[in-house]
Amino acid sequence: MELLMHYTLVAVIGLLSVAILFGLVRAIRGPRRPDRIMGINMIGSFSTALLAALSLFLRENWLLDVCLVYGLCSFLAVVILSKIHISESRDEKDGKEESSLYE
Amino acid sequence: MSEWIRWGFAVFFFAAGFISIAAAVFGVFRFRFVLNRMQAAAIIDTFGILFITLGLILMAWDMSFVPKLLLILLFQWIGSPIASHMVGRMEVRTEKNLKKYMEIRRSLPETAAESIDQSAHTEIRPEFSAGSPECAEEKEGRE
Numbered sequence: 001m002e003l004l005m006h007y008t009l010v011a012v013i014g015l016l017s018v019a020i021l022f023g024l025v026r027a028i029r030g031p032r033r034p035d036r037i038m039g040i041n042m043i044g045s046f047s048t049a050l051l052a053a054l055s056l057f058l059r060e061n062w063l064l065d066v067c068l069v070y071g072l073c074s075f076l077a078v079v080i081l082s083k084i085h086i087s088e089s090r091d092e093k094d095g096k097e098e099s100s101l102y103e
Numbered sequence: 104m105s106e107w108i109r110w111g112f113a114v115f116f117f118a119a120g121f122i123s124i125a126a127a128v129f130g131v132f133r134f135r136f137v138l139n140r141m142q143a144a145a146i147i148d149t150f151g152i153l154f155i156t157l158g159l160i161l162m163a164w165d166m167s168f169v170p171k172l173l174l175i176l177l178f179q180w181i182g183s184p185i186a187s188h189m190v191g192r193m194e195v196r197t198e199k200n201l202k203k204y205m206e207i208r209r210s211l212p213e214t215a216a217e218s219i220d221q222s223a224h225t226e227i228r229p230e231f232s233a234g235s236p237e238c239a240e241e242k243e244g245r246e
Contacts, residue, residue, distance in 0.1 A: 001106050001107075001110070004110060005110065005162060008110070008113065008114060008117070008162070009162070011117075012117055012155070012158070015121055015124075016155075019124055019128060022128045022131075022132075023128075026131055026132070032137070032198075033197075034137040034190060034193055034194045034197070034198075035137055035140065037190055037193070038131075038137060038140060038141055038144055038190055041144065041148075041183075041186055041187075041190065042127075042131070042144055042147060045147050045148050045151065045152060045179065045183065046124075046147070048152070048175065048179060049151070049152060049155045049156070052155070052156065052159055052172060052175060053155070053159060055168075056159055056162055056163050056168065061167050061168070061171075064168065064171040064172065064175065065171070067175055068171065068174060068175055068178060071175060071178055071179055071182065072178060072182065075182035075183070075185070075186050078186040078189065078190065079185065079186060079189050082189040082190055082192070082193040083189070085193050085197060086192070086193050086196050086197060089196070089197040090196075
């Protein structure tokens with residue numbers, strides 16, 4: 001029974017890794033910046049699930065805390081990246097040379 | 104015996120989760136525009152995370168794991184709609200050609216006179232419907 005659980009978790013981790021690769025392909029190929037940020041969002045969700053599965057696989061309790069913080073950080077990253085993109089494009093529309101974020 | 108039942112339910116939940124994830128990834132690669140893709144990618148954040156976390160809960164069945172897994176599920180469900188909202192707002196605010204691919208066509212005319220009237224006045228632009236090759240060309244031109 002232990003061995004069966006072991007192999008099930010190996011399968012889950014492998015399939016999630018393949019899904020992360022698909023997210024990476026979307027993030028690299030995506031023609032515009034919103035597509036890339038959406039790919040990053042996908043990678044963050046998959047990584048959260050993968051870390052949770054890994055913590056069960058290793059029977060390490062603290063990895064779930066890492067997973068929790070990782071999920072919140074990836075959420076924050078998406079929000080801040082989209083804010084930066086909005087402010088940059090607004091500055092382009094106004095005709096400024098440099099974004100006001102870097103001043 | 105109860106371990107076998109738990110394992111069976113866990114595998115069922117994992118299968119459901121990976122079917123949802125496969126549908127989401129297929130949608131992300133099939134659709135052409137960000138607002139469509141976002142809708143497909145939201146399946147990962149709701150059903151994918153839900154089913155995989157439920158499977159992991161059944162696998163662990165231990166009070167040191169289960170509350171934290173539920174907390175992860177809760178935080179993902181709170182955070183991912185906000186992230187999707189931000190991505191959608193970014194797309195709507197920054198895309199210059201948004202009106203071209205969000206055009207809504209008129210419904211079919213009911214009478215012949217109305218049909219003539221509409222064909223004279225309506226500018227139907229089939230080149231911007233999502234599947235046509237011209238649309239793909241324009242999409243590449245924007246890169």
